[in-house]
Amino acid sequence: MPKIIARTGDDAVAEAMRQINPDVVAAYPITPQTEIVQFFSDFVANGKVKTELLCPESEHSAMSACIGASAAGGRVMTATSSQGLAYMWELVYIAASYRLPIVMPVVNRALSGPINIHCDHSDSMGARDSGWVQIFSENIQEAYDNTIQAVRIAEHANLLLPVIVTLDGFIISHAMEQFEILDDDTVQKFVGEYKPEYSLLDAKHPITYGPLQLFDYYMEQKKQQHEVIKSASSVVLQIASEFEKISKRKYELFEEYRMDDADIGIVVLGSASGTAKTVADKLREQGLRAGVLKIRLFRPFPAAELANSLSHLKALAVLDRSDTFGGLGGPVFEEVCASLYNYQFPDGHKIPAVNYIYGLGGRDVTLDHIEKVYRDLEGISRTGKINNLIQYLGVRE
Amino acid sequence: MPQEKGWKSLSRGGVILEPGNARDYETGSWRTFKPVVDREKCINCMFCWIFCPESAVIVKDDKMEGFNLKYCKGCGICAKECPKKAIEMAKD
Ligand code: SF4
Ligand code: SF4
Numbered sequence: 001m002p003k004i005i006a007r008t009g010d011d012a013v014a015e016a017m018r019q020i021n022p023d024v025v026a027a028y029p030i031t032p033q034t035e036i037v038q039f040f041s042d043f044v045a046n047g048k049v050k051t052e053l054l055c056p057e058s059e060h061s062a063m064s065a066c067i068g069a070s071a072a073g074g075r076v077m078t079a080t081s082s083q084g085l086a087y088m089w090e091l092v093y094i095a096a097s098y099r100l101p102i103v104m105p106v107v108n109r110a111l112s113g114p115i116n117i118h119c120d121h122s123d124s125m126g127a128r129d130s131g132w133v134q135i136f137s138e139n140i141q142e143a144y145d146n147t148i149q150a151v152r153i154a155e156h157a158n159l160l161l162p163v164i165v166t167l168d169g170f171i172i173s174h175a176m177e178q179f180e181i182l183d184d185d186t187v188q189k190f191v192g193e194y195k196p197e198y199s200l201l202d203a204k205h206p207i208t209y210g211p212l213q214l215f216d217y218y219m220e221q222k223k224q225q226h227e228v229i230k231s232a233s234s235v236v237l238q239i240a241s242e243f244e245k246i247s248k249r250k251y252e253l254f255e256e257y258r259m260d261d262a263d264i265g266i267v268v269l270g271s272a273s274g275t276a277k278t279v280a281d282k283l284r285e286q287g288l289r290a291g292v293l294k295i296r297l298f299r300p301f302p303a304a305e306l307a308n309s310l311s312h313l314k315a316l317a318v319l320d321r322s323d324t325f326g327g328l329g330g331p332v333f334e335e336v337c338a339s340l341y342n343y344q345f346p347d348g349h350k351i352p353a354v355n356y357i358y359g360l361g362g363r364d365v366t367l368d369h370i371e372k373v374y375r376d377l378e379g380i381s382r383t384g385k386i387n388n389l390i391q392y393l394g395v396r397e
Numbered sequence: 398m399p400q401e402k403g404w405k406s407l408s409r410g411g412v413i414l415e416p417g418n419a420r421d422y423e424t425g426s427w428r429t430f431k432p433v434v435d436r437e438k439c440i441n442c443m444f445c446w447i448f449c450p451e452s453a454v455i456v457k458d459d460k461m462e463g464f465n466l467k468y469c470k471g472c473g474i475c476a477k478e479c480p481k482k483a484i485e486m487a488k489d
């Protein structure tokens with residue numbers, strides 16, 4: 001029977017890892033690492049898992065070890081955060097290009113400088129083009145559920161790609177919430193056994209990972225990656241529906257909250273979605289038709305589905321917890337704008353869309369902030385006029 | 398070079414599935430200069446054989462016998478290292 005327990009997000013993700021019982025976890029053991037690896041190392045020390053835990057001298061080495069272990073045919077996980085992910089960067093690309101199904105929870109925290117340890121999406125957004133599938137979580141339950149589903153998504157025979165599952169630093173990772181934990185057996189059965197097609201340790205069928213491919217083959221290899229990650233959306237949906245059978249919880253590419261008849265809508269990902277939903281409820285009582293679209297799958301970006309879901313809005317705001325400095329706006333805003341631009345509106349119709357950069361370095365995002373966004377949208381939907389395309393939300397002048 | 402494959406026929410992640418297939422990659426196509434050995438000067442010391450990065454120096458019965466031009470990329474290392482200056486790089 002599933003049980004309701006209270007845990008921090010880090011603890012819940014570590015529990016998921018215990019239930020998955022991967023062959024190898026290679027993770028840097030010191031800050032910016034989070035408690036995920038600390039809790040998991042307790043499970044290893046207490047014999048609760050049969051995982052081989054490697055603690056190399058850096059995240060660069062941790063991801064290198066994950067690549068080696070995964071190429072050897074193991075089910076491999078790691079976890080990181082902030083500077084740790086930044087330090088892994090070149091290996092993150094290599095893991096994806098080798099098509100190694102490594103699963104990595106990322107606790108979203110700010111990048112230096114200035115030095116900061118709090119919630120911010122800059123770290124995983126920095127890896128957005130690396131070829132990893134990226135799934136965002138709103139709360140502890142989702143972080144736990146997404147971690148379990150990630151294993152099946154990564155190892156899906158049509159995919160074989162690494163997967164990042166994110167949870168917001170401190171807000172989810174260190175706060176305690178109740179969530180429903182599945183039985184160990186149920187999770188074990190759900191993830192099943194990983195049967196790799198190739199293994200570096202299979203001396204009877206020697207293979208080589210990491211070829212040199214110059215102008216003659218590199219581009220074909222990249223095209224293969226381009227095509228395979230596009231097909232991840234359908235795999236994510238398939239695994240979600242299998243997961244629903246064991247958990248009774250429904251997951252999709254994104255969640256539409258009161259979007260059906262909405263005039264104004266906010267697109268958001270991560271823990272701020274909850275705040276946006278609360279404000280939408282309140283404004284609905286006042287007669288404002290407010291909706292929220294919470295992105296779950298950020299890579300591959302579900303462009304067509306998302307544009308379709310937004311197509312009836314009169315005004316739209318995208319919330320970004322990171323900036324692209326010199327780009328059009330935040331990374332989510334860029335994706336949403338590109339999605340809408342390519343959506344075939346029947347009458348050449350255009351939805352006014354604005355961007356709010358919020359919550360950088362752990363800056364609190366309050367109900368009032370979100371209400372201001374909706375009020376701005378209400379004005380835009382009435383006048384059709386955008387005064388401020390990109391704003392920092394809750395910043396001092 | 399063997400016929401170049403399209404992206405649909407590449408192995409997953411570019412994994413090399415047959416061992417020893419570097420043999421299919423004929424580095425001789427890179428060459429502008431080719432090494433020419435003067436048998437009179439050669440003392441069969443095998444320096445060229447040791448230094449050649451492409452294993453393109455042919456040795457038979459302990460004798461240096463010339464170069465495999467399928468793989469010799471014309472780098473000139475053999476000519477540089479030969480203690481007897483027995484190898485000359487000639488325009489190919
Ligand atoms: S290095 Fe010069 S002398 Fe020695 S074997 Fe080669 S060609 Fe002959
Ligand atoms: S030129 Fe370079 S590749 Fe050719 S035989 Fe000499 S050392 Fe080898």
